[in-house]
Amino acid sequence: MSDLESATDPRLGANLSKENVVLRVDDLQKSFGGLVATDHATFEVERGTITGLIGPNGAGKSTIFNLISGFYEPDAGRVEVNGTDVTGAEPYEVADHGLIRTFQTPRKLEGMTVREAMLVGPRKQPGESFVKLFTSPGEVAESESRNLADAQRILEEFEIDHLATQPATDLSGGQMKLVELARAMLAEPEVLLLDEPVAGVNPTLRNKLAEQVRRLNEQGTTFLLIEHDMEFVMNLADPVVVLDRGSVLMEGTPDEVQSDDRVVEAYLGGGT
Template identity: 70%
Template sequence: MNDDAYEGARLDKNDVVLKTTDLEKAFGGLVATDGVSIEVDRGTITGMIGPNGAGKSTLFNLISGFYENDAGHVTVNGEEVTDLEPHERARKGLVRTFQTPRRLEGMSVREAMLVGPGPQKGESIFSLFFSGSDVTEEERANIEQTRELLERFEIGHLIDQPSTDLSGGQMKLVELARAFTTDPDILLLDEPVAGVNPTLANDIKRFIRELNEEGQTFLIIEHDMPFIMDLADPIIVLDQGKVLMEGSPDEVRSDDRVIEAYLGGAGP
């Protein structure tokens, strides 16, 4: 049932895009990430699950550089990025989305999308005055790309809408499309279908799969079990800040430790 994912994974079986080694992070006395080492192979859709408080979001923030780690390493395409700022990691091809996207006040969907590509010539004040035609050319190309991407994600009609008017699901789609414009080596999606209606969630699944078939690598946190089990392979299970296990959806489903972690996590 995970043929697509296996297709993608076969492209380059031993090529690791993202690797963490013994990542650690504590808040006060609370250890949120306790020596996590994971690898994400190029061309995979890797899922990450775990009960509430397992440390998934903290791990995402450590990988993307929004938290500083206490110990351990993160590499992207074999290159050490542990000491880099979030924006520098993004430039290295490690791009993330957020669980609850904030609305961009006063921006149309087109503008919100156009922030994605980068670095743009037009982001330098100098270029705005001394190579205006280059800026124009680049901006035209980006507008064109925006339109194509929105069409592809079947939300082309929203391009003129204020981004504050979009539904949560539509915003998630825009986020996905925008993250893709950065030309990432790996996309980290933080709960891409949380609060999204089932129809739209299915669309999002389809788009992720399509992008993956074209070679895009994903690491996805998701609470929606049917969604992630259907989409991702392998799946990494976190519990109490540690990697509990990693395996195919079937292996995860039948693993006693996983069941216990979820049941235990639900109790006191």
């Protein structure tokens, strides 16, 4: 799909989701050769929540993230953001509809300071248009000035403004994850997907990341997160969706999930 705004695409414009559902995953299926990675997965993310997505290794969590964010195309099923079908859209098109994601291993942008790396975050920048650089230089300059001010404000809110002039490649893994989360907020996400946000992060930065996610959620940001650190998930997320062998096993509160025999069996038996 080249243009999600195309009026000729019959998938678009149908507001099928409930008002409080920002992300709907409906009957997603994906196989790689003979391996079924996602098997009729269905769940919803309600606006204003921190929704956890957990499961044993091989349960299909990363595949679902890639399907939702446009990096994989599903064999069948549907993904909606705010009621708009974005199934099979390119990643930048999905992002334009407000679904932003981070990655387990953040990309360190060579030759950029932290401040410059932050400026990659905003969506639909007029400076991305070659034509507007010449036809609307004032609009481009105003946008760049606004983005720079927003980047500085967010760095200060994350208490990492002291890193602004440092080369991004000099940061530790944990610092880079904080910067990536901060950069994602510049895109003003409707829903933010966090892929293993505290994997390989020391306890101090782990706690800081948890504080920032909680703060942003209290300010209105909706999250869907994958994380193997169960303490991190159970302290932050509600509800929690459990995957096993590519399917949704159950959904519930952290207490319900931790006391469910099916979840215990899935983790003890391992995924495929």
